[in-house]
Amino acid sequence: MNILVVKLSAIGDVIHALPVSYAIKETFPDARLTWVVEPPAKELLVDNPYIDDIIVFEKKKFKASLGGFLANFGPFRRRLKAGNFDIALDLQGLGKSAAIAYFSGAPKRFGTCDMREFSDKISKPVRGANRNGHIVERYLDVARAIGCRVDEVRFPVVVSQRDKELVPKILAKAGVPEGASYAVLAVGANWPNKRWPTEYYARLSDWLYGKKIIPVFVGGGAVDESLVAEIDAKAEIPPVNLVGRTSLKQLAEVISGSRIMVGGDTGPVHLAAGLKVPTVMLMGPTDAVRNGPYGQTENAIEVDRSCRYCWKRACPKGLDCLAAIRVEEVQKKIEEIIKKEL
Structure with a gap:
């Protein structure tokens, strides 16, 4: 099983989502987990034993100009398609993350309870038991929706x-x-x-x-x-x-x-x-x-x-x-x- 996690944005947001990587591998140890992240937070994911591959989304290159978008869109989409994803988890819940989840080709797509910018039209919002609780638990509810058990909440950060x-x-x-x-x-x-x-x-x-x-x-x-x-x-x-x-x-x-x-x-x-x-x-x-x-x-x-x-x-x-x-x-x-x- 190939699983894609899309969590871009600020460092704090990516930290909040880290337990999802552990929950997925705890439940599905043979799954291949790929994470899409923006450059500022990439370092946090490096050497994470629960993440098999990291795809960097360089937003600035896409937004620089129409030419920049056209030059980068094709290679980025092919990189996504190469993952042959079965499931995509959109933990961002915005237009850009929805587009990434869609172009990944994953037939099953899930997102958080508070999705915006029409991202809920691309991925199914998960309104779990913690929809009014901490953001970490809201993200874990998305993992639970694909069958993950959460026996322990772990924030894997590996320092060399x-x-x-x-x-x-x-x-x-x-x-x-x-x-x-x-x-x-x-x-x-x-x-x-x-x-x-x-x-x-x-x-x-x-x-x-x-x-x-x-x-x-x-x-x-x-x-x-x-x-x-x-x-x-x-x-x-x-x-x-x-x-x-x-x-x-x-x-x-x-x-x-x-x-x-x-x-x-x-x-x-x-x-x-x-x-x-x-x-x-x-x-x-x-x-x-x-x-x-x-x-x-x-x-x-x-x-x-x-x-x-x-x-x-x-x-x-x-x-x-x-x-x-x-x-x-x-x-x-x-x-x-x-x-x-x-």
């Missing part, structure tokens, strides 16, 4: 031995001695509405130092670089800056060795939850029931605003959404988690 050996050196060079206790803080998020104010992070950073826990900021891109620069300027003690200084797999190893993760609804924070690292997620435009840290939603802190769960990238009211979450609330939650460890 080389990266495991490199990470302590990266940390030491940045200011975290081997054996030191440290916390990872995700400074940014794709949505401006999901970012905690930099002055709050600066205060939390200094507080962590006072607890003998080194604050380590992670992220990527120019926006995150500017945010951590603001934090550095506002903090009494400069935090450790690893923004843009690790690969995704190296970041996973950094997170695995941390005492706690703090951040908004963003990829590195979901990665921490998947790795079972204690995770404090700060939430406003999205809700913890659907998007909170999987397996530890009690560690989500949601804003006390009547307009929360708006699902807007930027606040239509002009509010700094997460500014309603006070530093003291986060400190209290971290202390609760630390006490449980002792």
Whole structure:
């Protein structure tokens, strides 16, 4: 049996879908599983023992021009057809993923409960027991629909031995001695509405130092670089800056060795939850029931605003959404988690 999983989009979204690969192979060990992903998240899937092949969908090449689309469509379609897929799982539920599922030629196609852009006309929406629950379980409901049992929810992320050996050196060079206790803080998020104010992070950073826990900021891109620069300027003690200084797999190893993760609804924070690292997620435009840290939603802190769960990238009211979450609330939650460890 040949199975195609289509999950594109952001790193956090792909992390949420990872347990589907394990569920499929747990139930159908002889199945051949192929995953279609966009370039930013491809690294997460490399060396996954439950994925046999990876097809990269380079959206930019298709959107660049009509010529670009025509030049890339044929080879991409042939690559899909070569998989001889029996089943396609569209975990994206958008027009582009629906097209990929359709052109795969799979006679059976299933999607999530909340499909959009007419994708429900291509793949059958699965409205399972968890249709109002966490997004991880909604994806697993799609796997259950093709007969998968889910005895264990596992987020397979395989870090190479080389990266495991490199990470302590990266940390030491940045200011975290081997054996030191440290916390990872995700400074940014794709949505401006999901970012905690930099002055709050600066205060939390200094507080962590006072607890003998080194604050380590992670992220990527120019926006995150500017945010951590603001934090550095506002903090009494400069935090450790690893923004843009690790690969995704190296970041996973950094997170695995941390005492706690703090951040908004963003990829590195979901990665921490998947790795079972204690995770404090700060939430406003999205809700913890659907998007909170999987397996530890009690560690989500949601804003006390009547307009929360708006699902807007930027606040239509002009509010700094997460500014309603006070530093003291986060400190209290971290202390609760630390006490449980002792």
